[in-house]
Amino acid sequence: MGKLTTHVLDTANGRPGAGIKVELFALAGDTRRALKTTRTNHDGRCDEPLLEGDALVAGEYELVFGAGDYFASLGTKLPEPRFVDRVVLRFGVADANAHYHVPLLVSPFSYSTYRGS
Template identity: 55%
Template sequence: MAGKLTTHVLDTAHGCPAAGVEINLYSIESPSDDRTLITQVYTDRDGRTDKPLLADGELQIGEYELVFGIGSYFAKTQSNLSKPAFLDRIPIRFQIADINVHYHIPLLVSPWSYSTYRGS
């Protein structure tokens, strides 16, 4: 069984999925901390991507970073935000230890806060 990496974004300010959020996935080289872009995707109307970010043997042990372009999303959906926005790009760094499991990393976000966890 090959593992996979998925994500989704929930807009907690409006109580709905966040559509059209840019997501960049990077691999991180240790110890140099250099990033290599693996893929760039956008969330659909359900706040999800149309396919896993990594699947079918692409998932490797190592360090990764998801960067969510949340500033432009809230600029389109909420007119009363300060400029510049409090949150713009949200990076989430994480480690893959087992390439045979499903890693799901959701982002729950408002214009002023966010949280994440390892889902299933």
């Protein structure tokens, strides 16, 4: 059974990104459909998969992370406008029976991702 998961690591402070808003969208051409909104837990992970089973289908998706609001909530001095604010990750799911883990490593001035396990 396939599933989609994520987690966030705060590389500026060396800890999980707790309490970050995560939005998930399905993409089809120019259409963007909201699927789920959640927040990361104390470990920087979501409490349950974003999608799993029949809900995960092959196609294109977008994750949007509220990184700027997270760093502001910590009292981090940020420029205005913020250099990194809403991090948008677009990715494809080719095999709906596989586990797609899409982590975010983020700081106020950079971010990266990869397909994890």
